[in-house]
Amino acid sequence: MASVSLKNVRKNYGAADIIKGVDIDIADGEFCVFVGPSGCGKSTLLRMIAGLEDISGGTLSIGDRVVNDLPPKDRSIAMVFQSYAIFPHMTVRENLAFGLTIANAPKVEKDAKVAEAARILQMEHLLERRPSQLSGGQRQRVAIGRAIVRKPGVFLFDEPLSNLDAALRVDMRMELAKLHNDLGATMVYVTHDQVEAMTLADKIVVLNAGIVQQVGSPLELYHCPVNKFVAGFIGSPKMNFFDLMVESGDDAGLRISGPALQEFSLPLTGAAERLVGKKLTMGVRPHDLYLSGDGPLKGTVILVEHLGNETLVSLSLTNGQAVIVALDGDTECRVGQTLKVGFPANKVHLFEENGNRVAV
Amino acid sequence: MAQLSADNHGLRLVVRYTVLGLIALIFVFPLVFMLMSSLKPDAQLLSDTRSLRAFLPVGDISLDNYFDAFRRAPVGLFIFNSVIVTGVTVVLTLFICSAAAFAFVFVDWRGRDLVLTLILATLIVPFETIAIPLLLIASKLPWLGFDGLTYGWLNSYQVQIIPFVADGLTIFLFVQYFKDLPGELIEAARVEGASxxxxxRRVVIPLAGPVLATAAILKFLVMYNQYLWPLMVVQEERYRPVMVGLQYFFQLNRAWGEIMAYLSLITVPVLAFYLFLQRAFIASIASTGVKG
Incomplete structure (x- = not known):
């Protein structure tokens, strides 16, 4: 196993900067997830770790070796691709053994390692089949198996579950988590699905436009996002945002008003004076909103989604802004109904105009 | 309504197969004429051309023309020479052109696009324009063979083979095919440690069956039908290929039956080779979008 360290790593294609100086430390045995919207550079970053993309600047180390200029085969990595990338002209057994065959490993060793990988992934009965005779989930399992067989220092996953259907994705997610526990291996995983990121990761790296927005544990990112981007990206349904004006502030807290809000007080004392007169953005997660007769938010129900365990209600506020409220599964609501909604003061996230979290 | 639609479908099929059948006949007629004529004496052959008898095995049928053809020319040697030259050229072409295309598609190197453009530009240069310079070069090139170091490649197998082992069209075919292979397969192999x-060898070539077949057939046809180049560079009978050998039958006492017998003999290997690779050939033409 091995740690991975990126120091001021950059990537540019001509004048276009794709990765703009990334610093990340991934500890030995850690499950690190790169998450971000399409085009944020997360896959490029993973491919740079793999050695499939050149590094324009900075230092990339795996274990205690700088690997900037090493080819993929010398980096002690294995990679699982979104499209599985298993070889269609080989049987499952040949696919699993590919890396060992290339390395001229003895047949006994090859057979033993293939058998072990097949056992771990429960696909002993598939070994003589060709990829065309496998389902999507089985193919992905072969791709993962091929990675396991070589016992690499670092496993790299590039959106491995994106091509699977929803139910299979949940199953495979659990299997990956179990695999990580069993192998104790360092894993770097790229996804645009924040649920995957939250459920699998020891550490999440949120990327946007080639810049690391925040690095932390799933709950750190959820409870304490450093900026509006992270706040909006992590959590499902998405965090609701409201434009605000801080009217006044004193030892008791801030008086706040906004276009779709009744004026209310927020017991935020540390930064009261600095914030008076400022425009801010308030973020509240749908699960932190509740029905309240004297809540500061008032809107008309435009959509009700009964999910069983919870009910997602979309409200249109007086200024037309849409807000999602996650209520108890048994809550009765109908379209057109007017609701008033409140939130606990300690669940409010405040962001300055530049998007950064208000430091208090 | 369904009945009407089924009738229409049936009618369309009849029309389609009738048209296809007619086209097939047009292509097959010359071959049938050649085979039938090769079995007839010259007098009957010429008189039969005025009727459908030309396409039928009727009248005085025998294999005499074949025996006469073998007496008049060393047919076996010519076929052997052509098979050697064609076979070796096809094998070398497949290796060299696929390896070149591999480098153009999968390996990143400076000047790659320029070099590929230059190679593709050679497609528009007719062979006849470079034949004389090529002859001059070939006549002076050194060769290390069983006789030690010699100069001049004329009258040899290599002069018929080496100038043709790489060509723009074959490289283009491979480039087009390789571009359609999923890049992640190549990346996966690289990550797994493959050089x-x-x-x-282990990933790209095993997946390139259809284009290998196409390139093999196209090259086979070009090489097997070579006439101008071997006529220029081979004066000795022992290296002469089949097409140049055809001349033997047009000198003195021209005998059409023998010519037809000779043509039948040299056509069989081509048809056999095509039928052998036909399925892969059609698959590749369909997948590369290139007409043969």
């Missing part, structure tokens, strides 16, 4: 050679 470029191993990626080529």
């Amino acid at each position: 470029w050679w191993q990626v080529y």
Whole structure:
């Protein structure tokens, strides 16, 4: 196993900067997830770790070796691709053994390692089949198996579950988590699905436009996002945002008003004076909103989604802004109904105009 | 309504197969004429051309023309020479052009696009324009063979083979095909530790069956039908290929039956080779979008 360290790593294609100086430390045995919207550079970053993309600047180390200029085969990595990338002209057994065959490993060793990988992934009965005779989930399992067989220092996953259907994705997610526990291996995983990121990761790296927005544990990112981007990206349904004006502030807290809000007080004392007169953005997660007769938010129900365990209600506020409220599964609501909604003061996230979290 | 639609469908099929059948006949007629004529004496052959008898095995039928053809010319030697020259050229072409295309598609190197453009530009240069310079070069090139170091490649197998082992069209076919292979397969092999050679041999070539077949057939036809170049560079009978051998039958006492017998003999290998690779050939033409 091995740690991975990126120091001021950059990537540019001509004048276009794709990765703009990334610093990340991934500890030995850690499950690190790169998450971000399409085009944020997360896959490029993973491919740079793999050695499939050149590094324009900075230092990339795996274990205690700088690997900037090493080819993929010398980096002690294995990679699982979104499209599985298993070889269609080989049987499952040949696919699993590919890396060992290339390395001229003895047949006994090859057979033993293939058998072990097949056992771990429960696909002993598939070994003589060709990829065309496998389902999507089985193919992905072969791709993962091929990675396991070589016992690499670092496993790299590039959106491995994106091509699977929803139910299979949940199953495979659990299997990956179990695999990580069993192998104790360092894993770097790229996804645009924040649920995957939250459920699998020891550490999440949120990327946007080639810049690391925040690095932390799933709950750190959820409870304490450093900026509006992270706040909006992590959590499902998405965090609701409201434009605000801080009217006044004193030892008791801030008086706040906004276009779709009744004026209310927020017991935020540390930064009261600095914030008076400022425009801010308030973020509240749908699960932190509740029905309240004297809540500061008032809107008309435009959509009700009964999910069983919870009910997602979309409200249109007086200024037309849409807000999602996650209520108890048994809550009765109908379209057109007017609701008033409140939130606990300690669940409010405040962001300055530049998007950064208000430091208090 | 359904009945009407089924009738229409049936009618369309009849029309389609009738048209296809007619086209097939047009293509098959010359071959049938050649085979039938090869079995007839010259007098009957010429008189039969005025009727459908030309396409039928009727009248005085025998294999005499074949025996006469073998007496008049060393047919076996010519076929042997052509098979050697064609076979070796096809094998070398497949290797060299696929390896070149591999480097153009999968390996990143400076000047790659320029070099590929230059190679593709050679497609528009007719062979006749470079034949004389090529002859001059070939006549002076050194060769290390069983006789030690010699100069001049004229009258040899290599002069018929080496100038043709790489060509723009075959490289283009491979480039087009390789571009359609999923890039992640190549990346997966690289990550698994494969060298470029191993990626080529273990991943790309096993997946390139259809284009290998297409390139093989196209090259086979070009090489087997070579006439101008061997006529220029081969004066000795022992290296002469089949097409140049055809001349033997047009000198003195022209005998059409023998010519037809000779043509039948040299056509059979081509048809056999095509039928052998036909399925892969059609698959590749369909997948590369290139007409043969």
